[in-house]
Amino acid sequence: MNNKSLDGLFKKLLEGESIFKNKEVLRPSYTPDSLLHRDEQINNLATILVSALRGHTPSNILIYGKTGTGKTASTRHVGIELERMSENLNVSCSVLYINCEVIDTQYRLLANLARHFGEDIPMTGWPTDQVFTKFKEAVNSKEQVVIIVLDEIDKLVKKGDDVLYNLSRINIELTRAKVSMIGVSNDLKFTEFLDPRVKSSLGEEEIIFPPYDAEQISDILRERAEIAYKGDVLDSMVIPLCSAFAAQEHGDARRALDLLRVAGELAERENKPKVEEDHVRSAQERIEIDRVVEVVRTLPTQSKLVLYSIILLRKNGYHNVTTGEVYNVYRQLCHNIDMDILTQRRVTDLMSELDMLGILNAVVVSKGRYGRTKEISLSVPIDSTLDVLLDDYRLKPLSGFKPVITSQMRL
Numbered sequence: 572m573n574n575k576s577l578d579g580l581f582k583k584l585l586e587g588e589s590i591f592k593n594k595e596v597l598r599p600s601y602t603p604d605s606l607l608h609r610d611e612q613i614n615n616l617a618t619i620l621v622s623a624l625r626g627h628t629p630s631n632i633l634i635y636g637k638t639g640t641g642k643t644a645s646t647r648h649v650g651i652e653l654e655r656m657s658e659n660l661n662v663s664c665s666v667l668y669i670n671c672e673v674i675d676t677q678y679r680l681l682a683n684l685a686r687h688f689g690e691d692i693p694m695t696g697w698p699t700d701q702v703f704t705k706f707k708e709a710v711n712s713k714e715q716v717v718i719i720v721l722d723e724i725d726k727l728v729k730k731g732d733d734v735l736y737n738l739s740r741i742n743i744e745l746t747r748a749k750v751s752m753i754g755v756s757n758d759l760k761f762t763e764f765l766d767p768r769v770k771s772s773l774g775e776e777e778i779i780f781p782p783y784d785a786e787q788i789s790d791i792l793r794e795r796a797e798i799a800y801k802g803d804v805l806d807s808m809v810i811p812l813c814s815a816f817a818a819q820e821h822g823d824a825r826r827a828l829d830l831l832r833v834a835g836e837l838a839e840r841e842n843k844p845k846v847e848e849d850h851v852r853s854a855q856e857r858i859e860i861d862r863v864v865e866v867v868r869t870l871p872t873q874s875k876l877v878l879y880s881i882i883l884l885r886k887n888g889y890h891n892v893t894t895g896e897v898y899n900v901y902r903q904l905c906h907n908i909d910m911d912i913l914t915q916r917r918v919t920d921l922m923s924e925l926d927m928l929g930i931l932n933a934v935v936v937s938k939g940r941y942g943r944t945k946e947i948s949l950s951v952p953i954d955s956t957l958d959v960l961l962d963d964y965r966l967k968p969l970s971g972f973k974p975v976i977t978s979q980m981r982l
């Protein structure tokens with residue numbers, strides 16, 4: 572392309588008027604000013620944390636709820652208000668927010684906390700105890716209340732709970748400062764892996780964030796659409812449909828906001844002046860494909876082989892397949908690329924995991940006197956899943972593989 576033809580490139584794209592007023596407010600990074608339908612949870616949090624403003628140690632709190640139920644947004648909101656109020660009252664109180672998915676080791680967590688109080692800690696190399704001591708000294712250098720929010724705390728616990736044990740006992744050794752913790756998680760069962768002492772200390776108070784229903788999601792979307800879109804560009808069915816889809820998906824506000832944004836982007840790409848119902852349906856499909864692609868890409872190779880076996884069966888006309896049929900094809904695949912062949916039992920476990928991830932659907936069916944078996948069907952779009960699987964260099968040689976399918980007894 573020469574310069575001349577490039578001249579008009581952006582001009583043409585800019586000519587179409589945007590239907591968005593401010594698209595950024597639909598992104599997950601945006602923190603809304605008000606949080607609808609979360610008064611009870613926000614009040615509970617505030618009631619516990621108010622002790623900090625009196626110079627006392629607030630109880631530790633565990634916050635549970637499925638993804639997209641406003642846990643992070645509400646906790647941040649209360650944290651900001653608490654800090655603002657403490658400034659007004661001249662009380663030293665700070666809320667430190669840590670995302671344990673990013674900061675996922677004990678060392679990095681402690682180093683991060685210590686650095687917040689001005690300590691110079693190297694990225695690696697010190698014994699963890701030494702970093703903890705530095706943090707303790709730094710916090711205790713003045714009278715203050717420090718609240719540590721550990722978002723996605725389950726990710727940290729997977730690597731051991733020593734740090735939580737130490738933090739939960741830290742107040743015994745502090746003379747001037749007071750520390751409390753808020754753990755946030757969407758995994759309701761993660762405390763099962765905790766040392767009982769940590770479990771009871773961390774869970775002094777528990778706050779549950781229930782899923783939103785379709786009505787509540789509609790309210791959230793309407794408020795956000797007001798600032799995100801220009802007036803009158805949303806067809807009347809757009810918000811109800813986004814809410815219905817998101818409510819099916821366990822009441823996830825993040826998914827609803829994504830749908831509302833992607834639907835608008837699709838309308839804009841088609842140069843349409845309005846977002847229609849169809850754009851929401853296409854957005855739903857696209858988001859689902861993106862999710863699947865992400866999940867499939869990160870599967871272990873053996874699971875990918877199991878999934879590829881099911882897809883090959885499907886391509887050969889088998890829609891509901893049995894574990895035995897899958898195992899048969901799986902063995903041929905492993906043999907072909909020289910991979911270890913797992914036992915049928917193990918392969919069945921891998922299929923249960925794929926079921927939990929929403930990639931396939933397994934139902935137990937009775938085969939009369941032949942006992943029971945699982946019937947497996949795919950819950951994901953075949954072509955995009957296949958592309959991701961064959962993107963893996965270990966599976967690439969299996970592209971176009973023709974399995975020998977032995978017809979088993981089918982009722």
Ligand SMILES: Nc1ncnc2c1ncn2[C@@H]1O[C@H](COP(=O)(O)OP(=O)(O)OP(=O)(O)O)[C@@H](O)[C@H]1O
Binds near residue numbers: 608757
């Ligand atoms: N009550 C609400 N009012 C307005 N926006 C909300 C509300 N609840 C959630 N949101 C929005 O939905 C998105 C997801 O919320 P948030 O990150 O707080 O969920 P979460 O429960 O922490 O999810 P996860 O467990 O996946 O981290 C954010 O963009 C947030 O702004």
